Amino acid sequence: MKLAVATICSHLEHDGRWWSFEPFVLELNVWAELFDELIMVAPVEEGPPPPMWAPYAPQARVRVVPYRRQRGRGLKQERTSAGELPRMIRSLVVAARQADALHARAPGSIGLVAILLGRLLGRRRIAKYAGQWPEYDGEPRSFRWQKRLLRSLWWGAPVTVYGDWPGQPRHVVPFFTSVMSGEQMTAAAAVAAGRRPRRPPRVLFTGRLSRAKNVHVLLAALARLRRRGLELPLTVAGDGSERPALARQAAALGLASQVRFLGAVPHASMHRCYRDADVLVLASQTEGWPKALVEAMAYGLVCIGSDRGLVPQLLGDGRGLTVAPGDEDALTQALEAVARDPAAHLAMGRAAAAWARRFTLDELRESLRRLMIRSWHLPAGALGGAAPR
DSSP states (O other), X not given: OEEEEEOOOOBEEETTXXXXXXXXXXXXXXXXXXXXXXXXXXXXXXXXXXXTEEEOOTTOOEEEXXXXXXXXXXXXXXXOOGGGHHHHHHHHHHHHHTOSEEEEXXXXXXXXXXXXXXXXXXXXXXXXXXXXXXXXXXXXXXXXXXXHHHHSTTTOSOEEEESOOTTOOXXXXXXXXXXXXXXXXXXXXXXHHTOOOOSSOOEEEESOOOGGGOHHHHHHHHHHHHHTTOOXXXXXXXXXXXXXXXXXXXXXXXXXXXXXXXXXXXXXXXXXXXXXXXXXXXXXXXXSSOHHHHHHHXXXXXXXXXXXXXXXXXXXXXXXXXXXXXXXXXXXXXXXXXXXXXXXXXXXXXXXXXXXXXXXXXXXXXXXXXXXXXXXXXXXXXXXXXXXX
């Protein structure tokens, strides 16, 4: 079977292979194991791959039908205009006619078009909503439209969402994602099992450096703790538009010697960052499935996340701490509690590691296989052959 995938993730061809944003590629490699070919309906650009991009697996058969060209670089893409709609529709129809099934990835402009046209294209359908499923203050109207369409009978096909939320129609399926292999998860479990209390605990942030990630709030909290005699080292693994401002803020707060900015770190190199840290802070304004949070849990870190969306479910039952995004007082208190008694929080990290170890790429592949075979009424051996024993 061939699968058409409607995505806003830009692609480029380099050294004879298609490349895209690394976390996206790691997940789509799983889909490529289930289908004979992936036909990506996506933006296309030229030039060498930007940081944090990766090629698809050598065995993955990937083809791209572009709906826009050279309209940005990496994750920085121009907003979609109404004038692009005919090209988007044409590209989606071309890909769907060559495929047996359609995968709409939302939120995003091409995802919205795929949701609207999916039933008319006469193909098996499955959607993924990759953002925060419950509505939230300040949410773009187009995101809310996409959620309402996906809940409706018009779409009427499986929609995977992050978290188990009450009052959803049957075709809205609680799901997860992963970018960690079974081997990587085993290595993480070994690190978690060997953790010991460390004073002062080392803090990690990993992710895109945008204002919504609230790294500026983390720096302010660390400055307050420094004035109280607690100097917590911070490693920032990631890049983005906020990096220059964050570096200036760290210097102005007297944290220059305490904070390391690593820039973009490939996923394969994140093992060392998780191994060397004790606490992860990811208190964003919104999150879908925060991969970095679940990865840090697998490594046994004490995780501090926001009290929004799915995060309280992930960190519930003593697996971590939550604070309101942007609440400097609450974040300072949480970090201080860990810093003053790191031994008392070891059990929290161990509970997090035990819970997170099931979220591997292998389990993602088999969960997707089961869902599509059941929903599309396919024979048991469909989609990449029989499941491995």
